[in-house]
Amino acid sequence: MEMPIYLDHNATTPVDGRVLEKMLPYFCEVYGNASSIDHLHGNKAKQAVDAARQTIAKALGCRKESEIVFTSGATEANNLALIGAFRKFRDKGNHIISTAIEHPAVLDTLAYLRGEGAEITLLPVDSFGVVDLEELEKAIKKETILISVMFANNEIGTIQPIKEIGRIAKAKGILFHTDAAQAVGHEKINVYEMNIDLLSFSAHKFYGPKGIGGLFVRSYAPLIKLAPISFGGGHEKGMRSGTLNVPGIVGMAEALSLANKEMTTENKRLKEAAELICKRLQQAFPEIKLNGHPQLRLAHNLSLTIPGVEAKALIHKLKNKLSFSAGSACSTVKVEPSHVLKAIGLSDDETFQTIRLGLGRATQHPERIADVLIEGIKQLRSN
Numbered sequence: 001m002e003m004p005i006y007l008d009h010n011a012t013t014p015v016d017g018r019v020l021e022k023m024l025p026y027f028c029e030v031y032g033n034a035s036s037i038d039h040l041h042g043n044k045a046k047q048a049v050d051a052a053r054q055t056i057a058k059a060l061g062c063r064k065e066s067e068i069v070f071t072s073g074a075t076e077a078n079n080l081a082l083i084g085a086f087r088k089f090r091d092k093g094n095h096i097i098s099t100a101i102e103h104p105a106v107l108d109t110l111a112y113l114r115g116e117g118a119e120i121t122l123l124p125v126d127s128f129g130v131v132d133l134e135e136l137e138k139a140i141k142k143e144t145i146l147i148s149v150m151f152a153n154n155e156i157g158t159i160q161p162i163k164e165i166g167r168i169a170k171a172k173g174i175l176f177h178t179d180a181a182q183a184v185g186h187e188k189i190n191v192y193e194m195n196i197d198l199l200s201f202s203a204h205k206f207y208g209p210k211g212i213g214g215l216f217v218r219s220y221a222p223l224i225k226l227a228p229i230s231f232g233g234g235h236e237k238g239m240r241s242g243t244l245n246v247p248g249i250v251g252m253a254e255a256l257s258l259a260n261k262e263m264t265t266e267n268k269r270l271k272e273a274a275e276l277i278c279k280r281l282q283q284a285f286p287e288i289k290l291n292g293h294p295q296l297r298l299a300h301n302l303s304l305t306i307p308g309v310e311a312k313a314l315i316h317k318l319k320n321k322l323s324f325s326a327g328s329a330c331s332t333v334k335v336e337p338s339h340v341l342k343a344i345g346l347s348d349d350e351t352f353q354t355i356r357l358g359l360g361r362a363t364q365h366p367e368r369i370a371d372v373l374i375e376g377i378k379q380l381r382s383n
């Protein structure tokens with residue numbers, strides 16, 4: 001059977017063939033432990049890790065490569081950023097500000113920190129999913145030690161005013177963390193220019209392998225050292241113990257280099273494709289609504305509410321032709337309405353009538369994709 005067209009690139013992306021090629025020698029040939037620097041096998045692995053760290057640091061605008069802490073992905077990076085910062089700086093205050101539309105890797109970690117004595121304020125967002133900067137300023141108090149606002153939302157694609165949020169945090173001496181899992185490799189990022197102190201990312205969101213990611217931890221103005229959340233050999237400057245995933249790290253660096261190099265052309269292509277799909281669908285069904293900000297959004301994401309059509313039913317109907325998700329693929333185990341769609345003002349019914357299309361490098365013929373969707377919607381509506 002021919003595989004359906006993959007349209008879930010916000011959930012994950014395939015490993016780029018060029019990335020895989022770079023990774024392969026690090027499984028069976030250069031297999032040393034990057035911490036075993038007394039011998040050549042370990043040294044070779046360490047050299048590869050050092051080079052990859054340098055590439056990633058440069059791509060994100062870091063001052064030093066040591067500002068990159070490798071983790072298993074954005075979930076762990078978010079846990080380390082939030083729990084590590086809270087435990088390290090709780091003597092300065094216990095208040096953390098975040099938003100109602102964060103990924104569960106942030107929201108659930110914050111809920112956990114409540115149990116450790118943290119006070120959490122979750123800011124609302126407007127109907128486009130954007131945080132109000134005045135609300136943010138109002139929420140700050142003398143106990144505030146950390147602001148955590150995601151770079152781009154995984155369900156509706158809205159991009160936040162990151163630089164301005166960072167400026168507000170900096171002016172008050174508060175740390176600023178951003179979950180950039182959906183933005184790294186898709187949007188231009190410079191952590192210093194954008195006043196970011198901590199930034200989480202995951203390689204599989206930008207055509208790298210799964211199970212590898214990282215956290216940028218600023219080392220200058222201010223120098224940040226987080227409390228570890230796991231314990232062991234003291235790797236990654238004591239912030240994240242555990243043998244380094246050398247093939248994953250090498251692959252992530254290559255994936256990020258390629259994504260950054262191809263970003264401008266690829267974003268233009270995907271924006272046009274997404275616009276075409278949206279326009280064609282709305283021509284057929286004018287009541288279809290695009291969620292998220294019309295301009296400040298990820299080029300490859302489309303969140304669409306189709307009144308009268310259950311997202312799950314449409315996914316099922318088209319499962320041999322298209323692979324896409326309802327709301328967020330990250331929470332398919334839950335049957336509750338999406339907290340993100342609720343936060344931008346959708347009713348429970350509308351949240352269940354919302355699909356997410358995540359376009360990507362292999363996406364071609366957007367008009368055909370739109371036509372398949374139109375046909376599926378027509379069939380469901382005629383039932």
Ligand SMILES: Cc1ncc(COP(=O)(O)O)c(C=O)c1O
Nearest residue numbers: 073074075103105154181202330
């Ligand atoms: C915004 C955001 N944060 C965090 C994550 C978690 O990433 P990972 O599952 O790679 O740890 C995801 C992935 O779904 C995401 O979209």
